[in-house]
Amino acid sequence: MTVIEKKTFPDNKFDLYFLAYAGQRSASKDNHWTDREGIIELTHNYGSENDDSVKYANGNKEPGKGFGHTCISVDNIQAACKRISDAGYRFQKKLEDGRMHHIAFALDPDDYWVEIISQKNVEETKDVTDTDPACYRMNHTMIRVKDKDASIKFYEDAMGMKLMRTNENKDAGFTLYFLAYGPHPGEASANGVNPGASREGFLELTWNHGTEKEEGKVYHDGNAEPQGFGHICVSVDDLDEACKRFESKGVQWKKRLTEGRMKNVAFVLDPDGYWIEVIQNENFKAPPGKY
Structure with a gap:
């Protein structure tokens, strides 16, 4: 990714960095930073890099469970994962781990999860050794929701998004809902698993079955202690x-x-x-x- 915008707030002792895929083969090319669908905003509080007590909640364990991950889609997933591994970065889940051999999860320096999915059929890329980050996409952001009906209604009615795809996992007890702005990506899937993998700007809602019956707030918003995930943004x-x-x-x-x-x-x-x-x-x- 490339830093395409930086905002400094020295009086408040923090800076904001906006990163996106910005090359001529990217989804948004030279668009203004407010006119893109795939952006990650990093907030740096001055001095945190020198304070060993500063640790941010990654959203995937208690306390602070709520936010799940960001996701990038890549051209040749096996080669892309090797590139990340060769650069010395860690993985929460490698391609060969577990049952799902079509996705991986890398860890960033703060232990936030970054899902990696393929824009192509993973069987066709297993022997490909090159990868071009200029083709990558900032595909989606995932958050967990307590009541899927209430959340889908909010994002469709109030925020104007469209439900593009549903992925039910009955055996595992959860369902995924993908919402976005713009045209429906269609049902065809280049990789057999992820329709829309070549697009940016999806919001993934993860509903764990039964949470809607729990009393009170189930998930952490990331802004109260322990801090971590801040917000999503619409322009x-x-x-x-x-x-x-x-x-x-x-x-x-x-x-x-x-x-x-x-x-x-x-x-x-x-x-x-x-x-x-x-x-x-x-x-x-x-x-x-x-x-």
Whole structure:
């Protein structure tokens, strides 16, 4: 990935780094950072690199279970995993581990999980030794949800997303729901497992069967202690009008546009309390004096 935007906040002692696949073979090419579907935002709090007591919850174990992983799709998965391993990075699950030999999970320096999936049939790439990161995609972000009906309704009705695909795993007791903006990717699957693997910007909701019957909050939003995952983000065509629409939908706010010092961002809460940042897509802003 490439750092395509950096924002510094020295008074608040943190910086933001926005990374994406940015080459000419990437999904968004030279788009403005607010006009992309596949971005990872890293928040660095000054001094944390020198403090051994700072450890962030990766979302996959208690306390702090909620956020699951980000996911990249790659051209030749066996070669891509070898490239990551050869660079000295660790894996939560290698391709050959377990029953599912079509996915792997790498670990970043803070132990966040990064799923790796293939854009091609994995049998056809097993003997391929080259991989081109320019073809990679920031495919999806996964969060766990307590009540799948409430969450799907929220993301479809309030956030305007579409349910693209459902993957039920009865034996394992969970179901995956993939939502996105834009056209449906179709039912055809290049690799036999992951339709839409060549796209970016999916939101994966993981529903563990039966959690909807549990009392109270089931999952951690990542912003209370122990901290880790912060938020997902959507960019909109008209920030003011979008927030009015959210208001009409009866959303719960973490921060309205009019609150605080930053009047150019808002935060909505989903049914599990995950934060959703709302920003202006600069591609939809008219140049000064045009209208």
